[in-house]
Amino acid sequence: MLDPAGEATRAAAARLGVDGVTKLRIGKAVDLEIEAADAASARQQLERLSDRLLANPVIENWTLELQDTAAQEA
Amino acid sequence: MAIGVVVFPGSNCDRDVQWAAEGCLGIQTRFLWHEERDLSGLDAVVIPGGFSYGDYLRCGAIARFAPVLQEVVQFAEQGGRVLGICNGFQVLTEIGLLPGALTRNHKLHFVCEPAELTVEPGGCSWLQGYSSGEVVTFPIAHGEGRYQAEADTLKSLEDGGQVAFRYCRNPNGSMADVAGLTNRNGNVLGLMPHPERACDAATGGVDGRRLLASLLG
Structure with a gap:
């Protein structure tokens, strides 16, 4: 492209x-924070966001990096 | 006969469409604010040019989720006639009513000039006033009009006769000189050039009149 x-x-x-x-x-x-019950559900929501809103897969590739900030703060 | 013209924050050709439809052709026009959901009584919907939601994220990306567009998708799926011009074409690709995407012009140029186009009306209900291979001149004014699609998508569009407009001299690097597309059913048309700015002899050219006049049957 x-x-x-x-x-x-x-x-x-x-x-x-x-x-x-x-x-x-x-x-x-895109740097975003999301509240979710666990990492798996957070990842699922973020994949949906990335694929449907944040990127247009017709012209863009995307990757996702998940950090558990709650665990870091605890 | 009445058309709806979608108005997003950042639309700037909504009034051009109103002038072309109502002022030049006598077609009643109703503005549809992006939060509206009522399309009753409308025979067609136009998504005009501009910079919907400031073109934040990507052109058309946020407009896709506007309440009015959820209704426009249903309207189109039921056979309603939908026309997307410039930013409106970008919105139609983001929402999936037309395939592919519009990307940054090659060499980063914002192009603003009259453009000669060949028309392939096929089964598109908006274009029945034009003959196959006819050359028309519509103004273009865009920075992100370079059409991109997967090879098999483009082949399917070509095979289905859905490439409704092509540039005679490609101004932006579009694949296959694509300037406008129609859907398989011919009720949805999207194009980067501005037919609504070619409807009044006082402002140069009337090649666009027949496109909107197709609504008058």
Whole structure:
């Protein structure tokens, strides 16, 4: 999939004097907090969100990273 | 004969559609605020151009969940005529009434110019006033109009005669020069160019009149 913004930024990197950037793609990161009974149900909800709202699978790939903040705070 | 024109926060061609339909052609127009659910008495719905919800997340991504659009999907599934122009086309792909997606123009250019298009009316009820292969000029004004779809999706569209409009000179990198698509039943049409801005001789060109005039039968 062509990423025109990534290509333009890669060209600018060379003009800054940073050579050798062979690939540069721009996407987005979404940072969200969700309350759920357990990790499995949180993951299920987040997968639904990612697939149906946050990303358009026709043109975007997505990955998901789950952190249990309640466990960290306890 | 009455049409509904969807209005999202950030729509900016809603009044252009009203002028084209009502001012130029005498078709009664009712604005549909994005929270409305009442489509009673409407013969067609137009999703106009603009930047629905600021184009946050992706063009059309948030509009897809607007209450009015849940009704528009039902309306379309029951055979109602739906037209999506520019941002409206992006919304139709996000909501799944038309396949594929509209992405950032190649070279990042926002293109704003008259565009020559070839028309393939096929079975599209909006386009029965045009002949096959006819060349028309509609203005374009978009930054994210580069049509993308999987190869088999595009093949299915081509085989089904659903590529209703193609650019004569591709301005944005769209696959197969796609400028507009219709659904299998021909009641839903989405296109990046603006037929509603080609309805009044005073503002240049009337090639778009026949598209809206198709509602008058």
